[in-house]
Amino acid sequence: MxxxxxxxxxxxxxxxxxxxxxxxxxxxxxxxxxxxxxxxxxxxxxxxxxxxxxxxxxxxxxxxxxxxxxxxxxxxxxxxxxxxxxxxxxxxxxxxEAKDYPITPKEHGTEFLMDHRHLWLRSKKQHAIMVIRNEIIRATYEFFNKEGFVKVDPPILTGSSAEGTTNLFHTKYFDEDAYLSQSGQLYMEAAAMALNKVFSFGPTFRAEKSKTRRHLIEFWMIEPEMAFMDHEDSLELQETYVSYVVQSVLKECSQELVSLERDTAQLEKIKAPFPRISYDDAVTFLQKEGYEFSWGEDFGAPHETAIAESFDKPVFITNYPKDIKAFYMKPHPEREDVVLCADLIAPEGYGEIIGGSQRIDDEELLRQRYDEHSLSVEAYQWYLDLRKYGSVPHSGFGLGLERTVAWIAGIEHVRETIPFPRLLNRLYP
Ligand code: 4AD
CATH class of the missing domain: 2.40.50.140 (Nucleic acid-binding proteins)
Incomplete structure (x- = not known):
């Protein structure tokens, strides 16, 4: 048999x-x-x-x-x-019969293993990571389907940027300029106006010059977008979703977690609700801890880690200054200088896994933001239309798959959480 x-x-x-x-x-x-x-x-x-x-x-x-x-x-x-x-x-x-397989049971350096990624994938550790990655994707589809979301696929070739212009991947689209998608969000907003609750799952690209354990050039994002949901509704959905995924991995991948020597007691604790701290309070906390940090700056990895260390669940940092966040975020109703957004920071030093916000739904305010961010109305007219024809409060977020895999599987560097990582100096194999 x-x-x-x-x-x-x-x-x-x-x-x-x-x-x-x-x-x-x-x-x-x-x-x-x-x-x-x-x-x-x-x-x-x-x-x-x-x-x-x-x-x-x-x-x-x-x-x-x-x-x-x-x-x-x-x-x-x-x-x-x-x-x-x-x-x-x-x-x-x-x-x-295989002859002289290059990856022997002895220790190899990371560069050597990365050069042989096509073979390294066969190892027990890499196998376990890929199985956990798959479970996270499976649980994601299951969760959003149960919640009544429709999966929508935004384009990868785009004519405009969603997340600023500093790390755009430029290409030619026949005679026009085009970019590889940094986020499907803007298109998902259009889809939410057609289908109410939608989610996407696909590759996104950022020409990041950062060589850190959290940055990939090509990474996969899960991007839900919800009509008639405000910032608070979105936070509740995020904590329920992340808890669901962690509990699914604990249930379905126990062997893999053991073989990766993951401390599962940490994962058992991941159940909604998650703690929240405002950007203002996070700044005060960092200053008390002795960091030289002023209001208005963006957090770096050490700051995020310091904040996350106070909690054993992921923590939402909410209401960032408007000037360090994307153009589409809705201002706080009582505070013009901060926006209705949150980043979700994973525990144990794995950093930000989600960025999300309530979106501006007022046409005039969005036009004003176009001006402030030097965005051309022609390129973004279609996005403005969403505020012109039956605009509604809506929110959404993006979860970075590789950082989430790194956290749940307990892997130090995101390069091991995607089959063929695209890194600053690596396009091979
Ligand atoms: O915070 P970001 O930039 O949010 C957006 O792109 C929104 N448009 C999403 C939305 O609201 N629909 O990115 C979201 C997440 C981050 O929290 C992080 O997990 C991941 O994407 N991410 C990266 N992962 C690996 N390598 C990179 N270079 C990443 N940049 C972002």
């Missing part, structure tokens, strides 16, 4: 065949321990000389790392095995 490692528990004491690669091996005079992986999981195969015969045993001992095999054996339940099962090998055939 053909099966996969993931489903092998359904076949205890039965003989099964799996297609697999040899991740690693150890052998003594009489037994060969074959670490097998098939993409759905990892399992140890045990080949005993007395059982498979001298010739097959010799072949097993000579198997090379990453050779592909069909391997047959009897499934044994084994509490000591990380997966709970072992395979008593009865036979195998080599599909393809």
């Amino acid at each position: 053909k099966t996969t490692i993931r489903k092998i528990g359904n076949h205890v004491e039965e003989t099964v065949t799996i297609g697999a690669w040899l991740a690693n091996k150890r052998s003594s005079g009489k037994i060969a321990f074959l670490q097998l992986r098939d993409g759905t999981g990892f399992i140890q195969g045990v080949a005993v000389k007395a059982e498979i015969g001298e010739e097959k045993f010799k072949e097993a001992k000579e198997l090379t790392q990453e050779s592909s095999l069909y391997i047959t054996g009897v499934v044994r339940a084994d509490d000591r095995a990380p997966s709970g099962y072992e395979l008593s090998v009865t036979d195998f055939s080599i599909i393809h």
Whole structure:
């Protein structure tokens, strides 16, 4: 019977065949321990000389790392095995013999591993991260579908910027200038006026010159946008959504979290509501902590970490100064100098995972912002139209997938949270 490692528990004491690669091996005079992986999981195969015969045993001992095999054996339940099962090998055939696989079980430097990203993805750690990434995406679709959201796909090639012009990726669109999308938000606002509650999930691009553990050039964002929802409604949705995703990963990816040695006690605590601190109070806090920081500046990573350290859940920093935020954010009704926005900062130093706000819904005010930000009315006329024809209060946010994966999986650098990271100095492989 053909099966996969993931489903092998359904076949205890039965003989099964799996297609697999040899991740690693150890052998003594009489037994060969074959670490097998098939993409759905990892399992140890045990080949005993007395059982498979001298010739097959010799072949097993000579198997090379990453050779592909069909391997047959009897499934044994084994509490000591990380997966709970072992395979008593009865036979195998080599599909393809790999020679000199470059990533050996010894330690390798990061640059070497990044150069071999196409192979590094096969490692147990990278496998676990990709499975968790997938679970976050799956739980996201499940959550928003349950909440009545419609998935909408905004364009990637755009004629205008959503998040300022400093990190735009420029390209030609035949004879016109075009940019790779920094955020689908403006289009999602149009979609919300057509479909009420919408969300997108797609790649976004920022020509960031920052070389930090939190920045990618190409990253994936989940961007919900909701008609008739104000800033407060949006914060409640964000904390419910993030809690849902964390609890889904805890439930569905327990093996992966163990193999990554993630402290799951930290994740168990992630349940709505989340604490909130205003920008004003955050500034006072930082000053008390001895940081040289004045009102009106934007937080850097050390500031965010210092603020987040006071909490064991993600914390919303709300109502930032208008001058350091995007043009489309709605002013606070009682304070002209701050806007109805929040960044959600993950605990344990993983930084900002969400940026969101209530959007300006008044045509005149938006025109004024166009002037202040030197945005051409022609390029943004369609966005103004949303305030012209049945404008409504609306809010939305963007969650950065890779930073969220880094936090939940407990990974130091975002480069390991996306299959093929695009970094400041890396477009290969
Ligand atoms: O705060 P940002 O810039 O918000 C927006 O783009 C809004 N238009 C979203 C919206 O309201 N629809 O980015 C949102 C999130 C950040 O919190 C962060 O998690 C992630 O996107 N992010 C990055 N992730 C990796 N590398 C980068 N260079 C990132 N820049 C932003």
